[in-house]
Amino acid sequence: MLRAYKVEIKPTLEQKMKIDQSIGICRYLYNFYLGKNKELYQQFKDGLLDKQHSFMSANDFDKYINNEIKTLEEYQWINKCGSKARKKTICNAETAYKKFFKGESKFPRFKKKNKSDVKLYFPKNNKGDWKVYRHKIMIPSL
Template structure:
């Protein structure tokens, strides 16, 4: 079963600069990929898959050197987020994906190269970030989402898999609805 734990992190000034660059690059790449997908759809009638978007990254990093300064895993997660946004749109769970603007809350997700040791969280290119760990989780660390609030505080949401399967729903037997009332104490549906 997946469980998430949220910790307050305290990056150094250098790490804050790199996080700000990462937030900005991920937002730029999301908007670039959304625009490219829209233009491709208008021209050919087909959009771009997640892998096609990710395959654009190496040539983009050569054109724009500042993209190479941030962790590539975070940029690849942007492509995953965009493909999920389109999937939700086509399955009528959400509206059409919108361009991202610099808002109050910014976040970035790291799926690899992460580790939580005592009071430090290790992230790609950021190295060790001091972390206020309130409880040590059990299981395997799957991903970390680093977010910054509008007040400038940084948090890390760590997603863990504890290896326990979800409990199965019991569909055996008869279900009874109970209505508690004022006039009558309890009324059942059977």
């Protein structure tokens, strides 16, 4: 039998700032991905692009971010968020975009700072990443 536990964390002020910063970066990347694909689709509708180039996948966008955007000086702040959190955010945006074209949902909306539910994923690579003690949970990335 599987069990789930709902846990309230009480981060320090420094950890709260790190969490807020990571959520902000993820929200920015989500909106940037939607904006980029909306722009590509509009160019396709105007006849400037063929159907093959009217959509940028999550992997292509991640390569675009890593190779072109993060190397620019004004976008160095994107590196302050974990790579797996960035990747999962882009995958969520791609899923929302694909659901729209399948007719399963409305067009994905841009996330606003105080009005949207933005998810943040913490990396879980090794067994030692998350340590659960009797009444404490240790999160290494914070």
